[in-house]
Amino acid sequence: MSATNSRRDRNVRSALFDGIEEGPIRASSPYYSHDISEHENDTAIDGLEDRVNLLKRLSGDINEEVNAHNRMLDRMGSNMDASRGVLSGTMDKFKMVFEKKSNRGMFILVASFVVVFLVLYYLTK
Numbered sequence: 001m002s003a004t005n006s007r008r009d010r011n012v013r014s015a016l017f018d019g020i021e022e023g024p025i026r027a028s029s030p031y032y033s034h035d036i037s038e039h040e041n042d043t044a045i046d047g048l049e050d051r052v053n054l055l056k057r058l059s060g061d062i063n064e065e066v067n068a069h070n071r072m073l074d075r076m077g078s079n080m081d082a083s084r085g086v087l088s089g090t091m092d093k094f095k096m097v098f099e100k101k102s103n104r105g106m107f108i109l110v111a112s113f114v115v116v117f118l119v120l121y122y123l124t125k
Helices: 002-017 038-099 101-124
Strands: none
C-alpha cells in the first residue's frame, strides 16, 4: 500500500512541477519578455490552474487522512479507558482475595498448579 502511495506521490510531484525551471527566473525568460502572446499566457494560466486544482485535491486527501486518523485515535483512547476500568476492577478483586488468609493459600495452590503445568508443557514440547 505504501509503495503505491509513494509512486502516486512521485507522479503528483512530477505533474505539479513539470516544466518549472530550477533556480531563479532570468530577465531573458519568456515569462518576462514583452513579446508574450495571449495564447502563451492562456497556456501558462491553464497550467497553473491545473496545478492549483491538483494541490487542492491533495490537501483534501490529506485532510481526510488526518480526520480518519483522529477518529481512530479517539476510538483507541476510549478503548484504553474502558480497559483501564476493567483492569482496576480486577485488581480490586485480587486485593479482596489476598486480604483473607484462606484465599491466599488457595491462590498459592492454583498458581503452583499453573506453573507445574507450564513446565511440563515446555518439557514435552
